[in-house]
Amino acid sequence: MTIPADHNAMxxxxxxxxxxxxxxxxxxxxxxxxxxxxxxxxxxxxSLVAMKFLHVKAGGTYARLTAESTPRPQPAKxxxxxxxPTYRRAS
Numbered sequence: 001m002t003i004p005a006d007h008n009a010m011x012x013x014x015x016x017x018x019x020x021x022x023x024x025x026x027x028x029x030x031x032x033x034x035x036x037x038x039x040x041x042x043x044x045x046x047s048l049v050a051m052k053f054l055h056v057k058a059g060g061t062y063a064r065l066t067a068e069s070t071p072r073p074q075p076a077k078x079x080x081x082x083x084x085p086t087y088r089r090a091s
Contacts, residue, residue: 009036009044014053017064024063 012034017023025033031041045062048054055065 006040006044009034009040010047013041013044013048017054021064024057024061026061030062 013030016030016033027038027042027045030036030045031038034041036044045054049056049062052065054062057063
């Protein structure tokens with residue numbers, strides 16, 4: 001496989017993971033999705049792991065590193081308390 005083809009394969013896999021946040025696929029699933037030879041797919045996935053774009057989860061699936069490492073922000077919770085008005089006596 002030539003360098004431009006490997007570059008195209010890497011760009012394709014990166015684009016798929018960027019387009020679908022939270023995606024977690026096995027080597028075989030990425031291979032089918034992108035239409036790559038197994039050896040090329042493995043080489044590209046390993047490169048993306050080394051570049052810290054992807055990581056391998058416990059089940060052997062590849063996921064974006066930022067998707068797992070960055071916690072989702074929690075919505076703010078507001079509580080409204082009505083303050084008692086203070087009255088002053090007229091003097």
